[in-house]
Amino acid sequence: MIFADAIFxxxxxxxxxxxxxxxxxxxxxxxxxxxxxxxxxxxxxxxYLNAPFLAMMQILIYVGAISVLIAFAIMLIGxxxxxxxEWSYPLKLIAAAVVALFSxxxxxxxxxxxxxxVLSKPFAISTKDIGRLLFDRLTFPFELISLxxxxxxxxxxxxxxxxxxxx
Amino acid sequence: xxxxxxxxxxxxxxxxxxxLLACGILGVIYRRTLVSMLISIELIMxxxxxxxxxxxxxxxPENAYGMAFTLFxxxxxxxxxxxxxxxxxxxxxxxxxxxGAKLKEMKD
Numbered sequence: 170m171i172f173a174d175a176i177f178x179x180x181x182x183x184x185x186x187x188x189x190x191x192x193x194x195x196x197x198x199x200x201x202x203x204x205x206x207x208x209x210x211x212x213x214x215x216x217y218l219n220a221p222f223l224a225m226m227q228i229l230i231y232v233g234a235i236s237v238l239i240a241f242a243i244m245l246i247g248x249x250x251x252x253x254x255e256w257s258y259p260l261k262l263i264a265a266a267v268v269a270l271f272s273x274x275x276x277x278x279x280x281x282x283x284x285x286x287v288l289s290k291p292f293a294i295s296t297k298d299i300g301r302l303l304f305d306r307l308t309f310p311f312e313l314i315s316l317x318x319x320x321x322x323x324x325x326x327x328x329x330x331x332x333x334x335x336x
Numbered sequence: 337x338x339x340x341x342x343x344x345x346x347x348x349x350x351x352x353x354x355x356l357l358a359c360g361i362l363g364v365i366y367r368r369t370l371v372s373m374l375i376s377i378e379l380i381m382x383x384x385x386x387x388x389x390x391x392x393x394x395x396x397p398e399n400a401y402g403m404a405f406t407l408f409x410x411x412x413x414x415x416x417x418x419x420x421x422x423x424x425x426x427x428x429x430x431x432x433x434x435x436g437a438k439l440k441e442m443k444d
Contacts, residue, residue: 173341173343174341174342174343181348184352185355188356188379189359191363191375191376191379192359192360192363197369197371197375200367204375204378207379211382214349214352214386215389217343218349218393219393220403223403226407226410227410230410230413230414231382234414235417238421239374239375239421242425243371245428246434247428254368265365266362268362268365269358269359269365270358272357272361273354273355276357277351277354280347280350280351280354285395286395287394288394288395288397290398291397292393292397294392294397294399294400294403298400302399302401307404314408314411317412317415318411318414318415321414321418321419322418324419325419328422328426
């Protein structure tokens with residue numbers, strides 16, 4: 170139990186460090202590396218939440234697809250060594266920190282005050298149950314997601330085609 | 337709580353999701369380029385997915401709606417990243433920069 174707790178604390182710290190690196194680093198590619206670190210940490214948290222299928226999907230989709238997409242965009246927007254640092258002026262940092270800390274403490278107060286009805290049942294949802302739920306009850310939203318992704322692909326292709334045509 | 341151990345505590349997962357939300361808000365306001373703002377939005381979406389799975393695990397453990405919604409969030413995030421990056425490349429071709437504060441005009 171102590172060993173599992175230690176691994177859990179390490180995963181939480183890795184997730185938080187990745188999030189801070191994402192928002193505070195001066196270069197975009199370091200921010201992307203921080204995002205990848207955060208994704209791996211969240212995948213570990215999904216494993217601790219008895220959801221190994223979601224951990225797998227997290228690594229496949231976020232680390233495998235979205236991060237590579239963002240890396241391609243970073244490569245397309247020009248050389249990194251010529252760019253200025255990612256930071257805006259420091260007054261904006263103070264304003265952003267005030268907004269972020271305000272929302273953090275407000276939601277933390279709400280969260281600690283609420284009494285969640287935590288059940289003591291064992292949690293035994295397998296991947297088969299998720300699949301049955303997706304194809305029995307949530308069939309219509311599932312198909313809507315696929316339609317959304319098709320529309321997004323066609324939209325991205327059309328955007329790049331039109332911008333090339335008018336140049 | 338269900339069982340022993342530090343990881344069987346709902347509030348820890350909620351705090352991690354909340355920290356991701358706060359970091360995402362900080363990044364959206366503070367970062368300079370549009371790509372970094374997109375990365376921060378991905379952080380916020382991940383925090384939301386973590387919250388949904390944690391509530392599914394601790395509050396409603398008999399069905400899997402939270403996990404299904406997290407899968408939907410992943411699909412929506414993929415579509416959103418594709419469209420947003422296409423728009424960013426378009427802005428780069430037209431204005432030669434991708435800085436959010438310099439985009440004053442959104443008309444032709």
